[in-house]
Amino acid sequence: MSERIQLAHGSGGKLSHDLVREVMLPAFANAALAEMHDGAKVTAGGARLAFTTDSYVVKPLFFAGGDIGKLAVCGTVNDLAMTGAVPLYLSAGFIIEEGFAIDDLRRIVVSMRRAADEAGVAIVTGDTKVVEKGAVDGLYINTAGVGVLLDGVDISPRRVRPGQDIILSGPIGDHAIAIMSERHGLTLPASVTSDCAPLAGLVKAILTAVPDGVAVLRDPTRGGIATTLNEIASQAQVGIFLDETAIPVRPAVQAVCEILGFDPLYLANEGKMLVFVEQVFTEQVLNIMNAHPYGREARVIGRVTAQPAGQVGLRTAIGGMRLLDMLVGDQLPRIC
Amino acid sequence: MSERIQLAHGSGGKLSHDLVREVMLPAFANAALAEMHDGAKVTAGGARLAFTTDSYVVKPLFFAGGDIGKLAVCGTVNDLAMTGAVPLYLSAGFIIEEGFAIDDLRRIVVSMRRAADEAGVAIVTGDTKVVEKGAVDGLYINTAGVGVLLDGVDISPRRVRPGQDIILSGPIGDHAIAIMSERHGLTLPASVTSDCAPLAGLVKAILTAVPDGVAVLRDPTRGGIATTLNEIASQAQVGIFLDETAIPVRPAVQAVCEILGFDPLYLANEGKMLVFVEQVFTEQVLNIMNAHPYGREARVIGRVTAQPAGQVGLRTAIGGMRLLDMLVGDQLPRIC
Incomplete structure (x- = not known):
């Protein structure tokens, strides 16, 4: 593997897989992660749950058919659904560049809420970090999601x-x-x-x-x-x-x-x-x-x-x- | 409120509260979020859970007593613990700058695993995005966490x-x-x-x-x-x-x-x-x-x-x- 991260390490393709297999998997090693699905299947308090996360760095932030907020909700909802779960709760972590227009942020969170309503999930917890101008390109959003696995379903x-x-x-x-x-x-x-x-x-x-x-x-x-x-x-x-x-x-x-x-x-x-x-x-x-x-x-x-x-x-x-x-x-x- | 995001909107202080109260809370409005604790208390599949997230943008990435990876695990583990929960599972979302040294990434994920082991949690799901040089300052990590609320405990x-x-x-x-x-x-x-x-x-x-x-x-x-x-x-x-x-x-x-x-x-x-x-x-x-x-x-x-x-x-x-x-x-x- 090359010694420095290349853009292709984030492509979702071959280099992404190599990075995960050679760096993340050996360090984090556990059965839920090893399944390598869109989300992890776990048990907590007797409930069978799905748990997943994605960060969204899409450029531009607004585009025909959506925006980073809608994407951040739908992407994580879909990862939960693909495990055979009913999505229930999302978290939202914002990393915002100093100087970002608050009106744009408003549009984005309203779009998140609209997508969450359609998907039947609630955004129940969040975090906001602000970094100095130039330390992030506008706005990145991370969402994580929790859902309940459907009874009798085993997607694998x-x-x-x-x-x-x-x-x-x-x-x-x-x-x-x-x-x-x-x-x-x-x-x-x-x-x-x-x-x-x-x-x-x-x-x-x-x-x-x-x-x-x-x-x-x-x-x-x-x-x-x-x-x-x-x-x-x-x-x-x-x-x-x-x-x-x-x-x-x-x-x-x-x-x-x-x-x-x-x-x-x-x-x-x-x-x-x-x-x-x-x-x-x-x-x-x-x-x-x-x-x-x-x-x-x-x-x-x-x-x-x-x-x-x-x-x-x-x-x-x-x-x-x-x-x-x-x-x-x-x-x-x-x-x- | 000022029309543009300032660094102080991410301080955790007064402007952070204003931003959350004026922008995020009205859009996402729900009971779990309104509690405004370090994490949300939710019910899923009959289990009483805590769910939380934080993004980590600390600078520098390595410092006396830790690094961004240890911080990303401990911070989210602690937010879960503060709700009265036993932390169980973490997600890890990496946003990495093109050109970042893979050896540094290795040190960081090993540090995350070590902190996770001490805290008794498993990192079960993740995501890696790579952005072009200058679109992020090195590496940011988001972790979200799920835990089970302790019986008979009501932290509020x-x-x-x-x-x-x-x-x-x-x-x-x-x-x-x-x-x-x-x-x-x-x-x-x-x-x-x-x-x-x-x-x-x-x-x-x-x-x-x-x-x-x-x-x-x-x-x-x-x-x-x-x-x-x-x-x-x-x-x-x-x-x-x-x-x-x-x-x-x-x-x-x-x-x-x-x-x-x-x-x-x-x-x-x-x-x-x-x-x-x-x-x-x-x-x-x-x-x-x-x-x-x-x-x-x-x-x-x-x-x-x-x-x-x-x-x-x-x-x-x-x-x-x-x-x-x-x-x-x-x-x-x-x-x-």
């Missing part, structure tokens, strides 16, 4: 098995392209805004109907669906085959990707999820998702196979096959 | 009543003066190092012995004991009288304060606590504290009175009386 990469279908909840890349276009002054069709949304309601609807038919849920944020699926293939030691023609990408997102050389499979999403489901439940889960505002465009994009263990293959639109690796490098720093 | 400013004694666990100002001297290259006696320490064991010993004799526990961090006691006097609408001669301050800390114009009553501590105890239990609690490494120098420094409601008075060493206000302005930015 261990349960991924050949034959399961992989459902994607909707088009990919919207968040990354929305941020990108704000940052570079590109004009996009109004249809392309960040997909930032709380998925807890959709997850609860699925898991209540099919408590033991879902092996894993994951929201493909940094690193995109290619990185998330590689993580699962590696953890479960299964193969994953994707059908490129089945993966929904909005035309405007595809167009920006072609111009700028991005691959949508590696772009961050903030309101999408992948569902690994036993085939016998696929239709039922799809019907539930399609009936929900955040799953209207859900569809099966691939399936789990026995081989090649630990790898993700893509059948391309022109009929070829290529292996998808994790994100290497960093397409878009500070995307969330 | 509502329970503060005239006649209760106020115990301080040891000398004040060590952390602030240790940071200060690192920052300015001052040479101090080896006895003055940060007091950064996890107080969960001490709290558990007290509350197990005297579950209903303690009204409030608080660790006087940013803003010092003067600010913390003002918060309690205001929340409980009681008077607080302190005896200056009873408040322990190390001679070297006192000397630096006199040279630089600091008042130790407003300096941050990271391993001290204030205990509001019914007088009938004072001796028992003092004995427990004095037998513990982090309470050896504990003593009664004042008492609760009916009047003047909401105010803190100090009987000075020369026999006068003065009112202590909350910290106004910011003596030492980025102290934690």
Whole structure:
């Protein structure tokens, strides 16, 4: 490993994994952390809980479809939901640059409250630090979240098995392209805004109907669906085959990707999820998702196979096959 | 309120309170937050939990008696302990500047693990963001924590009543003066190092012995004991009288304060606590504290009175009386 932190160590891709595996995991070593899911499953006072955290450093702070506050609530709510939990409580830690406009802070906390209301969570504790001009770029927010694991639900990469279908909840890349276009002054069709949304309601609807038919849920944020699926293939030691023609990408997102050389499979999403489901439940889960505002465009994009263990293959639109690796490098720093 | 964030909005003093009261509380409004304690008390899956968060932006990252990692673990452990909880789980969110030395990161996470082991908590979930050079000053860490509230214990400013004694666990100002001297290259006696320490064991010993004799526990961090006691006097609408001669301050800390114009009553501590105890239990609690490494120098420094409601008075060493206000302005930015 390089001796200094590079931007790619925060990409969510290969270098992020290396850093966590080589520095954090050996130091913190414990069973809950070793599961390496979006959140930890723990027991406290007899309750089965999920606990997770994320810091948000997105640039710019306001963008089409959301802002850092909405992102900070939805991101952590979604990490809890992906463990099979009902999110209940959030914390909010603000690190603010001296000179930051208080009106902007007001807009952001109001946006947090609105997202929290939609997600059914309360922001119950917080902290504010102010640092001198230049010691932070405007405002960063950390949220941590606590939820209660749904009874009878066991979401874990261990349960991924050949034959399961992989459902994607909707088009990919919207968040990354929305941020990108704000940052570079590109004009996009109004249809392309960040997909930032709380998925807890959709997850609860699925898991209540099919408590033991879902092996894993994951929201493909940094690193995109290619990185998330590689993580699962590696953890479960299964193969994953994707059908490129089945993966929904909005035309405007595809167009920006072609111009700028991005691959949508590696772009961050903030309101999408992948569902690994036993085939016998696929239709039922799809019907539930399609009936929900955040799953209207859900569809099966691939399936789990026995081989090649630990790898993700893509059948391309022109009929070829290529292996998808994790994100290497960093397409878009500070995307969330 | 000024229209832009000032450093003093992060001081833990008056402007911090104004910001929270005028911006965060109205937006997030809920009962758990309104309690305004070091952590929120919540119920999840039938369990009575404490939940809290803090971000750490201390400068420099390494100092006599600790580092940002130890601070990030102890600070959040202590906030949980002050609610009357046994801390169990921590999250860790890192925001790292591009170019940061990975060896320094290793030292910091090892230090976090060591502090977590001493406190009896596990770091079970985390997040790492990397921002470009200049977008953060080295490394900031957020920790959030979850604990289980001790049975039969109800720590709350509502329970503060005239006649209760106020115990301080040891000398004040060590952390602030240790940071200060690192920052300015001052040479101090080896006895003055940060007091950064996890107080969960001490709290558990007290509350197990005297579950209903303690009204409030608080660790006087940013803003010092003067600010913390003002918060309690205001929340409980009681008077607080302190005896200056009873408040322990190390001679070297006192000397630096006199040279630089600091008042130790407003300096941050990271391993001290204030205990509001019914007088009938004072001796028992003092004995427990004095037998513990982090309470050896504990003593009664004042008492609760009916009047003047909401105010803190100090009987000075020369026999006068003065009112202590909350910290106004910011003596030492980025102290934690």
